[in-house]
Each structure stands twice: as structure tokens, then as C-alpha cells.
Amino acid sequence: MPDAxxxxxxxxxxxxxxxTLLLRHHLAIHYRAVFSEQQCSALSAAxxxxxxxxNADFDGAHFSLGRSWxxxxxxxxxxxxxxxxxxxxxxxxxxxFGMPSQxxxxxxxxxxxxxxLRAGWCxxxxxxxxxxxxxxxxxxxxxxxxxxLLYPTPLVHTTALTMIVMLQxxxxxxxxxxxxxxxxxxxxxxxxxxxxxxxxVSYQTGDLVIIDAYTLHQIQPFEGQRDRxxxxxxxxxxxxxxVIWF
Numbered sequence: 001m002p003d004a005x006x007x008x009x010x011x012x013x014x015x016x017x018x019x020t021l022l023l024r025h026h027l028a029i030h031y032r033a034v035f036s037e038q039q040c041s042a043l044s045a046a047x048x049x050x051x052x053x054x055n056a057d058f059d060g061a062h063f064s065l066g067r068s069w070x071x072x073x074x075x076x077x078x079x080x081x082x083x084x085x086x087x088x089x090x091x092x093x094x095x096x097f098g099m100p101s102q103x104x105x106x107x108x109x110x111x112x113x114x115x116x117l118r119a120g121w122c123x124x125x126x127x128x129x130x131x132x133x134x135x136x137x138x139x140x141x142x143x144x145x146x147x148x149l150l151y152p153t154p155l156v157h158t159t160a161l162t163m164i165v166m167l168q169x170x171x172x173x174x175x176x177x178x179x180x181x182x183x184x185x186x187x188x189x190x191x192x193x194x195x196x197x198x199x200x201v202s203y204q205t206g207d208l209v210i211i212d213a214y215t216l217h218q219i220q221p222f223e224g225q226r227d228r229x230x231x232x233x234x235x236x237x238x239x240x241x242x243v244i245w246f
Contacts (some may be wrong), residue, residue, distance in 0.1 A: 002180055002199040004028040004209075019111060020159055023212045027178040027199045034106060035206035040167045043096055044229055047126055047167070050095045054128065061134040066092050066100075066125025066246050068232075070147040078151075081122065088122045100124045103233055104244060107163060110210065111242060115235065118243040121148075124233035125246035131170065131225050140219035142194070144183040148234050148245055149213070156183070158236050160213035165231040166203035171224025175202040176209060181216040189216075203230075 005026040022029060035043075047065055054063040057071035064071065067088045072081035092100050100123035107115040117123045129135040145162045149155040164176070179198045193216075200220060201209055211217060213234060222228060235244045 002027045002178070002197050004030040004199060004201050006030045006032065008032050019161070019210065023161075023210075023215075027180065027211065027215060028176070028201050029110075029210040030201060031110070031208040031210075033204070033206040034208040035165060035167070037205050040205050043099065043231075044168045046096050047128065047229055050091075053091060053095075058134075060130075062130070063128040064125055064246075065096075065128070067122045068125060068127070068246055069122065069234075070145075073147050073151070082120060085120060085122045088125070089117070092123065092125065096126075099231065103163075103165070103231060106165075106208070107233075107235065107242070107244065110208075113242055115242040115244050116240075118236075118245040121245035123246060124231055124244060126167075127228075127230050127232050129170075129174075129219070129222075129228040131222075131227050135219055135228070136170070136174075136222050139177075139221045142189060142216060142218040144216055145213040145234055146183055149236060155236055155238065158238060160237075161235040162211050162213050163233050163235065164203075164209050166205060166207050166209075166229075167231060168226060168229040169203045169205060170222035170228045171226050172222060173220050174222030174228045175200045175220045176211075177218045177220055178211060179216040182212075183214040183216075 054065055056063055067081050072078055103124040104115045149160055177200045179196050181193050181196050233244050233246050
């Protein structure tokens with residue numbers, strides 16, 4: 001049965017080769033409490049304080065603080081994404097206590113290699129899924145994280161990861177379901193594919209989860225009065241080393 005490898009930081013610097021190999025045998029690498037409850041509470045409060053700067057995506061199905069490439073790409077706002085990337089990064093550094101830089105350092109530690117912002121792109125950002133909203137009721141889309149690997153030059157043959165730090169988990173549910181299905185089987189998500197072996201990772205406050213970007217996954221429905229708030233970023237290993245974006 002598929003599982004998640006549970007580790008702790010500091011002390012679990014795996015190195016980029018080990019991460020790649022481990023994700024062939026585990027659907028996720030799950031680090032417990034990389035941010036303290038106090039850090040998460042402060043960051044969540046700062047997210048709400050910056051509500052005037054939230055971006056509404058997909059008619060309010062979810063919101064982002066910092067610009068999310070996959071949402072802008074899907075809604076044909078790619079030009080706006082790149083025009084505002086620098087301003088977006090500066091905003092998050094200022095209002096979230098240097099969070100993007102913290103995430104770069106955190107992922108550098110986990111991978112044992114420098115992680116830099118992808119030039120011209122938005123750095124690590126925030127996803128807010130409202131309580132009782134579309135995702136809470138239906139779950140997120142079933143997808144692979146490949147949008148950032150297709151533009152401007154296809155990078156789909158490189159090592160690519162997605163990382164999530166859970167700042168505020170919902171009261172119940174909202175985990176991440178992962179299937180043992182890899183890109184590009186997205187073209188036909190048949191019932192047979194969705195019946196493949198799978199795993200649901202349950203987050204606690206401050207947990208970091210790393211998955212292979214080519215693994216099929218979905219945010220699960222959730223209940224309660226608490227929004228689901230997470231830091232999210234994507235990474236790819238390029239000729240210039242590891243780069244990160246949102």
C-alpha cells in the first residue's frame with residue numbers, strides 16, 4: 001500500500017537525489033511541525049490582515065495572497081502575473097515576516113542544495129480555501145502540478161516537486177489525496193485510474209508535505225468554520241539548480 005514517509009526538521013536533510021528516490025517509493029514526504037503553532041498563528045493573522053491584497057480565483061472558489069501561476073494561466077491572466085511578480089514578492093516579504101525567504105531556506109535545508117526564486121516569477125505564496133466554499137463542499141480539482149513546467153519552455157522531463165506548509169488546517173478533513181498515477185495519464189481520468197492505490201495525507205498545523213509534481217492529487221472536502229490556509233510553492237531542478245515559484 002502507498003504511504004508517506006514521516007520525518008522531522010531540523011536533522012532530516014535528505015539531499016536532492018534522496019528526495020527523488022524516496023518519492024518513487026512513497027507518495028509524499030511529510031515533515032512534522034516545521035513551523036511552530038505560534039508561527040502559524042502569527043502568519044495566519046497576517047494573511048487576514050492583508051485581505052485587501054487577496055486575489056480571487058475561479059469566481060471566489062479560492063483566494064491567493066501572492067499571485068498563483070496556475071490560476072492566472074487558467075484564467076488567461078498570464079501577462080498580469082508576470083507584470084506583478086516583483087510587487088507580489090515584495091508584498092509577501094513585508095506583510096508575512098519574510099515568508100518567501102524562509103521557505104527558500106527551508107527547502108534548501110530539505111534538499112541539501114540552494115533553492116532560488118525562479119527569475120521573473122512569483123515566489124512562495126498563500127492559498128486560502130474558504131470554509132463552506134466550493135472546495136470545502138466538493139474537494140479541489142483532480143490534477144497534476146505541471147502548468148509551471150509548460151511555459152515558456154517545456155520542462156516536463158526535469159525533476160519537479162510541490163511543497164505545502166499548512167498554516168491553518170480546517171476543523172475536519174481537507175487532507176491531500178494522492179494516487180499512484182503519474183503524468184500524463186491526465187488525458188483520460190477513467191474510473192479505473194481513480195481506483196488505483198491512493199493515500200490521503202492529513203495535515204497538522206505547521207506540517208510540510210513534499211510530493212512529486214507529476215503525481216495525481218486532490219484536496220479533499222472539509223468541514224467546520226475554519227478556512228484552510230497553506231503556503232504553497234512548486235520547484236524544479238534546472239540547469240541553474242533548484243528554482244521555486246507559486
